[in-house]
Amino acid sequence: MALRFETLRGPAPHPWLPALARLRIAVFREWPYRYEGDEAYEARYLRAYAEGEGAAAFVAFDGETPVGAATCEPMTQTHEEVREAFLAAGRDPAEYCYFGESLLLPAWRGQGAGVRFFTLREAHALSLGLRRVTFCGVRRDSQDPRRPAGYTPLDAFWRKRGYTPCPGLSCTMSWREIGAAEETPHSLDFWERHLP
Numbered sequence: 001m002a003l004r005f006e007t008l009r010g011p012a013p014h015p016w017l018p019a020l021a022r023l024r025i026a027v028f029r030e031w032p033y034r035y036e037g038d039e040a041y042e043a044r045y046l047r048a049y050a051e052g053e054g055a056a057a058f059v060a061f062d063g064e065t066p067v068g069a070a071t072c073e074p075m076t077q078t079h080e081e082v083r084e085a086f087l088a089a090g091r092d093p094a095e096y097c098y099f100g101e102s103l104l105l106p107a108w109r110g111q112g113a114g115v116r117f118f119t120l121r122e123a124h125a126l127s128l129g130l131r132r133v134t135f136c137g138v139r140r141d142s143q144d145p146r147r148p149a150g151y152t153p154l155d156a157f158w159r160k161r162g163y164t165p166c167p168g169l170s171c172t173m174s175w176r177e178i179g180a181a182e183e184t185p186h187s188l189d190f191w192e193r194h195l196p
Contacts, residue, residue, distance in 0.1 A: 003060045003067065003113055007120065013050040013057045017043045019066045020057070027103040031148050032140040034177045049100070052077045054128050058120045060104065060113050067108050070117035071100035072124055075134070082136070085171040085190070096192075097125035099135035118161050122195055131195045135163075136171060136188035158191055166190040 008016065018039065024046070025037030049055045049071045060068035075083060075096040083093045102117050125133050137154065140147065169190045174183040 003062060003108060003111070005116060005120065006059050006061065007124070008050075008057045008059060009055070011050060013046065013059075016057075016059060016066060017046050017050065020046050020059070020069050023066055023069055023103050023105070024101060026105065028101075029178060031146065031151055032138050032153075033175075034146070036176045036178050036180065046071075048077070049073065056121075056124050058117055058124075060108065060116075062108065068104035068113050068117070070102040070121055072097055072121040072133075073100070074098070074128060074130065079171075079173070081171040081173055085169060089166075089169050091169075095130065096132045096134050097121070097128060097130040099133060102135075114157065115161070122193075126195060132192065133195060134166070134190050134192040136190045139170070139187040139189050161193070163191040163193045166192050 013020070021037075021039045021042030024042050025035070025039065028035035028037060046057070049057045052073050055073035055077065056071070058070045059066050075086065075093040075098040078098040078100070082098055086093050086096065099118075099121050102114065104113050104117075122133060125131070166189070170187050171190075172185045172187055174185045176183045
């Protein structure tokens with residue numbers, strides 16, 4: 001069955017926040033994030049994409065069930081850690097659209113949804129007058145013994161979409177990993193593209 005994509009802005013994401021929170025928890029439990037999520041926190045986090053001016057959530061539905069989602073918003077509205085990293089590097093956050101999560105349950109991967117999410121977010125950035133787009137991904141040691149056999153990083157996919165790494169540009173965010181009692185800091189590296 002083909003996925004149906006909806007763009008949710010303003011109050012439209014509100015009814016879907018619990019389902020999207022569960023989706024974030026399910027996908028980010030996987031390597032490389034190993035995130036131990038909490039539905040109440042996730043719903044609060046996602047509310048920013050329902051209330052922030054210029055923010056949007058793009059949801060992939062199988063029938064009436066959300067199986068994937070991606071978010072974006074002007075960088076001026078996003079996480080302080082992201083804005084501070086760009087300011088410290090001498091870059092103006094007002095020039096960027098920040099791409100938050102891109103989530104897709106395993107059964108629907110490899111069918112073009114990831115490409116569609118990037119296309120939708122890029123079009124949204126352009127509609128805001130923002131030609132610079134960026135996102136970050138967690139940095140993990142390729143020799144980490146917890147890394148699943150056969151894991152393929154998304155670097156090649158991102159490069160194919162026209163994104164390049166930002167050398168030396170990273171931020172630190174903290175979360176609780178699976179089985180951990182406390183949050184620990186994690187380094188995330190930025191990728192960017194200048195849209196035509």
